[in-house]
């Protein structure tokens with residue numbers, strides 16, 4: 001991001017306040033400093049030098065931002081809040097204002113979550129030592145909140161299940177050739193979603209390639225202001241996919257990853273070697289729901305999945321993952337696909353576009369606000385009486401399921417849309 005572009009972005013806010021009711025932290029606190037407009041003022045002052053990163057209030061209010069980008073959706077002036085925030089966070093990181101232990105823990109957390117082997121080892125140890133809870137001292141260290149409680153992690157029976165085959169042929173007539181991003185959290189915690197993605201794509205006439213060289217897309221680093229690392233990861237991912245140049249699309253089933261990958265052109269705009277490659281890579285990135293909607297669903301379906309007895313409609317709702325609804329402006333495609341499932345009683349979720357509080361590493365670094373937003377989301381879910389909650393991002397899947405488990409409601413199923421579609425395939 002060039003300085004003049006950042007200045008232009010900052011100046012584009014006209015302070016109208018129309019974004020305030022869309023902001024989860026403003027909804028919870030009612031505080032201007034925890035609203036998009038208030039944060040934009042802080043970030044402008046930070047840029048102009050009238051406020052310093054050393055000012056604890058600046059860091060506190062910017063750290064409390066979820067990066068959910070609901071304010072972008074609401075803003076009539078097109079303020080690119082997400083990229084302004086990333087630049088401001090990069091500046092705060094560079095100023096090294098956090099206590100050494102907290103900074104080191106954040107770095108360790110980002111490294112662990114973006115390396116599937118490390119994440120698997122850390123989660124296995126968590127399972128063995130605490131039965132699947134991140135202990136309170138670890139959360140206190142990360143958040144600096146002395147009152148922070150431990151948090152449950154919703155661990156699957158199998159961590160890091162095997163990756164789908166390298167090549168899966170299209171069923172019937174081949175309509176497209178696509179690659180699939182396997183991701184980090186998705187691969188470790190929800191590996192079955194990757195297999196379901198491949199199955200659903202193949203059933204709809206796609207030849208599917210899952211290359212083994214791919215690593216992290218860099219989304220967690222970018223959203224936390226570690227831009228240089230995110231750029232390095234983006235270059236590696238572009239290189240990993242380059243042997244498959246003839247792909248019609250690069251399919252992503254994780255909203256946060258897809259959102260950043262569509263912005264690779266912008267992320268690497270200043271890199272002479274990669275700028276063009278990044279643009280053409282980004283142009284091929286599609287969320288799995290977006291792609292299936294674009295391509296047109298053709299695979300026969302049998303019945304809606306669910307735990308009720310056959311014939312009883314399954315009550316289902318949908319939570320909009322922030323980086324799908326706000327980062328990519330995709331809302332209708334997943335709903336249209338879920339509407340294909342027979343025997344479903346559909347209930348729209350109130351505040352479905354309000355963040356659930358997961359937000360990458362936010363639930364570990366800002367546990368108090370994360371829990372408030374999780375509680376708000378759970379209340380809305382319970383009001384629908386749904387037994388199935390569909391959502392398209394691993395963080396939301398894990399965080400909402402953990403909340404339901406803590407409330408003694410583990411039977412409400414939180415599941416990726418492609419899994420429901422894969423279960424309903426008639427083959």
Ligand code: SF4
Nearest residue numbers: 013014016017019075
């Ligand atoms: S970000 Fe947009 S909606 Fe919010 S105050 Fe600025 S111009 Fe208005």
Ligand code: SF4
Nearest residue numbers: 023065066068069071
């Ligand atoms: S990104 Fe989300 S939390 Fe942050 S200011 Fe915008 S709406 Fe509020």
